Amino acid sequence: xxxxxTIPVTFTLSLIYKDDPTQTILLNATLFQLYNxxxxxxxxxxxxxxxxxxxxxxxxxxxxxxxxxxxxxxHTVQMTLLSTMAIMYLNGNALKLVIITISLLISLMRVVSxxxxxxxVFCGAxxxxxxxxxxxxxxxxxxxxIAKFVPFIRN
Numbered sequence: 001x002x003x004x005x006t007i008p009v010t011f012t013l014s015l016i017y018k019d020d021p022t023q024t025i026l027l028n029a030t031l032f033q034l035y036n037x038x039x040x041x042x043x044x045x046x047x048x049x050x051x052x053x054x055x056x057x058x059x060x061x062x063x064x065x066x067x068x069x070x071x072x073x074x075h076t077v078q079m080t081l082l083s084t085m086a087i088m089y090l091n092g093n094a095l096k097l098v099i100i101t102i103s104l105l106i107s108l109m110r111v112v113s114x115x116x117x118x119x120x121v122f123c124g125a126x127x128x129x130x131x132x133x134x135x136x137x138x139x140x141x142x143x144x145x146i147a148k149f150v151p152f153i154r155n
Contacts, residue, residue, distance in 0.1 A: 002019060003078055007033050020143040025089045032135045036077055039072055039131060044069040052114050055098075073116045073124035079103035080128025088136075 007030055014026035049071035067074070083103040087094050105126065110116040116124075 002075060003033055003037055003080075006078055006082060021089075024141070024143045024146060025085065028135075029085050031139070031141065032081055032085075032132065033078055035135060035139070036081060036128070036131055037074075038073065039127070040074045040077055043072060043127070044074075047071045049117075049120070054115055070116050071120045071123065072127050073107065073110045075110055075122045076103075076107045076116075076121045076124030077108055077128040077131070079106050080125045081132050084129055084132040 010026050010030045010033065014023050014030065017023055017026060041124070044067070048069050051070040080103060083100050086099040090096055090099075107121045110121050111118055
């Protein structure tokens with residue numbers, strides 16, 4: 001859920017899985033997560049919804065800027081993006097089920113841990129799904145373009 005984990009993981013996997021389709025999907029997933037960081041920051045900065053009153057402020061001491069705000073759940077936005085891409089591009093229902101389950105558990109834990117209201121998570125899922133549907137047709141980078149501009153990726 002945390003972009004500090006999911007972005008390096010998807011990028012590292014793109015360096016490991018060098019076949020064109022897999023690498024292209026993973027690199028685009030990495031870029032889409034970066035786009036979502038900007039989108040989430042803009043929304044949080046605009047809405048400025050405070051976190052639930054039962055969220056212990058002493059556990060947020062490392063939180064800076066717009067991440068002090070609750071709406072939307074960034075973890076949920078990112079995991080929904082990755083789950084949606086998994087459904088669209090991965091083969092094998094078992095792997096899809098694992099990714100969707102992890103996504104749902106992370107989203108649930110955001111509410112259970114007191115970090116977010118249910119509406120933050122619900123709207124985060126909607127934003128994650130819609131952003132995926134927008135990014136893929138508008139911002140998808142094809143394998144040929146990746147090979148041309150980032151040749152070290154293919155080696």
